[in-house]
Amino acid sequence: MRKEIxxxxxxxxxxxxxxxxTKLTAKPAVMYGGKYRIIDFSLSNxxxxxxxxxxxxxxxxxxxxxxxxxxxxxxxxxxxxxGVTILSPFTKQLKGEWYSGTADAVYQNMHYxxxxxxxxxxxxxxxxxxxxxxxxxxxxxxxxxxxxxxSAIQVPIEEAxxxxxxxxxxxxxxxxxxxxxxxxxxxxxSMGVYIFNLNVLKESLIEDHHDNNSGHxxxxxxxxxxxxxxxRLWAYTFSGYWRDVGTIQSYYESNMDLVTRxxxxxxxxxxxxxxxxxPVKPAHYxxxxxxxxxxxxxxxxxxxxxxxxxxxFPGVTIEENACVENCIIMSNSTxxxxxxLNCTIIGEKTVIGTGVKTGIGEYAENIFNSKxxxxxxxxxxxxxxxxxxxxxxxNVVIDNQIMPGDFPFTYIPSGYALLKGDxxxx
Amino acid sequence: MYSMMGIxxxxxxxxxxxxxxxxxxxxxxxxxxxxxxxxxALSNMINSGIRNxxxxxxxxxxxxxxHLGSGKEWDLDRKNDGLFILPPCLSEYGTGWYRGNADAxxxxxxxxxxxxxxxxxxxQGYAIYNMNYTDMLKHHVDKDADITIACRHMTDFPKEYLxxxxxxxxxxxxxxxxxxxxxxxxxxxxxSMGVYIIKRKLLISLLEESAAHGYYxxxxxxxxxxxxxxxxxxxxxxxxxxxLCNIQxxxxxxxxxxxxxxxxELFEKNGKIFTKVKDEPPAKYNDEAVVKNSIxxxxxxxxxxxxxxxxxxxxxIKRGAVIKDSxxxxxxxxxxxALLDCCxxxxxxxxxxxxxxxxxxxxxxxxxxxxxV
Numbered sequence: 187m188r189k190e191i192x193x194x195x196x197x198x199x200x201x202x203x204x205x206x207x208t209k210l211t212a213k214p215a216v217m218y219g220g221k222y223r224i225i226d227f228s229l230s231n232x233x234x235x236x237x238x239x240x241x242x243x244x245x246x247x248x249x250x251x252x253x254x255x256x257x258x259x260x261x262x263x264x265x266x267x268x269g270v271t272i273l274s275p276f277t278k279q280l281k282g283e284w285y286s287g288t289a290d291a292v293y294q295n296m297h298y299x300x301x302x303x304x305x306x307x308x309x310x311x312x313x314x315x316x317x318x319x320x321x322x323x324x325x326x327x328x329x330x331x332x333x334x335x336x337s338a339i340q341v342p343i344e345e346a347x348x349x350x351x352x353x354x355x356x357x358x359x360x361x362x363x364x365x366x367x368x369x370x371x372x373x374x375x376s377m378g379v380y381i382f383n384l385n386v387l388k389e390s391l392i393e394d395h396h397d398n399n400s401g402h403x404x405x406x407x408x409x410x411x412x413x414x415x416x417x418r419l420w421a422y423t424f425s426g427y428w429r430d431v432g433t434i435q436s437y438y439e440s441n442m443d444l445v446t447r448x449x450x451x452x453x454x455x456x457x458x459x460x461x462x463x464x465p466v467k468p469a470h471y472x473x474x475x476x477x478x479x480x481x482x483x484x485x486x487x488x489x490x491x492x493x494x495x496x497x498x499f500p501g502v503t504i505e506e507n508a509c510v511e512n513c514i515i516m517s518n519s520t521x522x523x524x525x526x527l528n529c530t531i532i533g534e535k536t537v538i539g540t541g542v543k544t545g546i547g548e549y550a551e552n553i554f555n556s557k558x559x560x561x562x563x564x565x566x567x568x569x570x571x572x573x574x575x576x577x578x579x580x581n582v583v584i585d586n587q588i589m590p591g592d593f594p595f596t597y598i599p600s601g602y603a604l605l606k607g608d609x610x611x612x
Numbered sequence: 613m614y615s616m617m618g619i620x621x622x623x624x625x626x627x628x629x630x631x632x633x634x635x636x637x638x639x640x641x642x643x644x645x646x647x648x649x650x651x652x653a654l655s656n657m658i659n660s661g662i663r664n665x666x667x668x669x670x671x672x673x674x675x676x677x678x679h680l681g682s683g684k685e686w687d688l689d690r691k692n693d694g695l696f697i698l699p700p701c702l703s704e705y706g707t708g709w710y711r712g713n714a715d716a717x718x719x720x721x722x723x724x725x726x727x728x729x730x731x732x733x734x735x736q737g738y739a740i741y742n743m744n745y746t747d748m749l750k751h752h753v754d755k756d757a758d759i760t761i762a763c764r765h766m767t768d769f770p771k772e773y774l775x776x777x778x779x780x781x782x783x784x785x786x787x788x789x790x791x792x793x794x795x796x797x798x799x800x801x802x803x804s805m806g807v808y809i810i811k812r813k814l815l816i817s818l819l820e821e822s823a824a825h826g827y828y829x830x831x832x833x834x835x836x837x838x839x840x841x842x843x844x845x846x847x848x849x850x851x852x853x854x855x856l857c858n859i860q861x862x863x864x865x866x867x868x869x870x871x872x873x874x875x876x877e878l879f880e881k882n883g884k885i886f887t888k889v890k891d892e893p894p895a896k897y898n899d900e901a902v903v904k905n906s907i908x909x910x911x912x913x914x915x916x917x918x919x920x921x922x923x924x925x926x927x928x929i930k931r932g933a934v935i936k937d938s939x940x941x942x943x944x945x946x947x948x949x950a951l952l953d954c955c956x957x958x959x960x961x962x963x964x965x966x967x968x969x970x971x972x973x974x975x976x977x978x979x980x981x982x983x984x985v
Binding site: 221447469478479480482483484485493 | 894895923
């Protein structure tokens, strides 16, 4: 039977504004929400919307991502007919090439789409955090007899310039589209979720491929061109929680949204579960002197100290007399006795020695990259070991795999960056 | 390298765990925040390299089958071997319900016959322990035993419950000279764990012989009767082991998980314990939460006071509620200002606002599944 719709998830992006969090892994594989990786939301949305055929386009550092997705078991995407397929760049008879843009990535996998031969293709971004029923968007697409439907959301007008801005009638018919305009004419922006009729997708991508002036990007090139040639573009307005979590600040804030009393983004909905490979660990344990408030804590953790307003991933140990406040601590990290961590993101399998303090002092501009590291948040990478009794300021970045011997002094001032040898490569 | 298959016995009808085992086989009783009792027996087999596992099911096995599924959580959804759930059925050999655990195995002789492993490991689905059976198999081969029984000195076990176990006597070479099942006056604290290693071919012939005589119990009718005839050896296991023989032991074993050493031994030291996943989000602690010395599973939302307790997945503790020394199973809700002391709530129980329930550490109060108090 012909599939009605298949999904393609664009998961090849680096997400460079997440700094060392995406130094060794693609943005869709970054951990989020105490248990998940960002791509889990798109994958879960697909299966919850009844889409059982999903191609995941990878490019930048795909190891963790491919390992995470596997054959799609956690999402029930291990199917005889369809299921999840990883689509990586490949060499061809005459030459091989990387994906040069979002549209090019889909173009290069046209053979995959043709083999599935669906009526519609939904194109998603693997690095957004949201819960959305794509089948409702498909109903909207069919009802309007659209060629392309773009999912849109209203944002504060002062932020609209960061997105693709949509001009549409009250019913949703699009009559204008501008990618990242200096002066946005509307606050309705594209979420980077598109439903295409199969033939429209094919035609537009072939045309785009042969256009040497194109950047091969859906938002910048393909969508404006379709509009110009008079295709029927509709905007489907989505009104739930949606975050791009593209910067350290927005990533941090979106995680922190989950610890509020009634989070705007509800992960507890039994009718719309978010799936991810579950860690094989026992339920977590809070010790006799443990104190945990306003936080989420995952399985396998052992909390002997204090946790306030924080997101704690599986297998984390917080020792006695340690205090963690306003932090995100990823899987299997340890915070030893007497440490005090504030406003800090800590990567996986990192060990914080005894008596370490972070987030101390006033904000200072980051010496390494003030565009990426521009908030009070201190970021410590994965597999690092922070030696005992070190004091670390705000807006500090400490690279993945930093060892105690890499520390130049026991006081790391605000705005400092401690990077491995290839420091420039962030 | 010897090959070994596994059989997990899940027990017949009994009310030793009161309401908790009324609607489910004891092997399917929830334990430790996210597990069911059988997860331990099954994970031990996986961690010991056993890949062919048969599970005869008897009493009310719906929840057991639901839990085990195709065995995928234990990596037993294999093309060759894997998991075989063996419910009773009418057949050439079987007469419907299993009349005992030997009968359960005898009724599935086809499974035993067409397997090709040299040895069979038989264990019980209702014991909490983490044991790698490789060393026991080596002991079995070294002693040239017919049957090896894992035994343990129950020094850390309440004396009054010894009579619920099988007590074993051995000579200095560990050869079993006598065994008493559930003796009124136990002669020692050296108890059988109900874990046996036996050659598959020998097991088949013993089962056939016993069935021919109309006997159905593996221990009573085969092992004890053959103490002198067969080479029975004991293998001493020194780790943590708790059979869920009664409510007191069930309560005690759950509470012992609050001890970090026992937790480490059960869940990390010798291998992981696998269970069916539920895809709940991480537990959420709100502003009013006070949680001390407790185990909390995914999907909980806590706004109350919890001390020395085990909370299973999806439990909600509302504001002002106080939970002490209690076990609260999946999806139960404790409403505002309720008080629970030494209670065991089965799944999906609702304790309405302001209610107070008190049990005793030696006699915890049990609230059955789906009850609204």
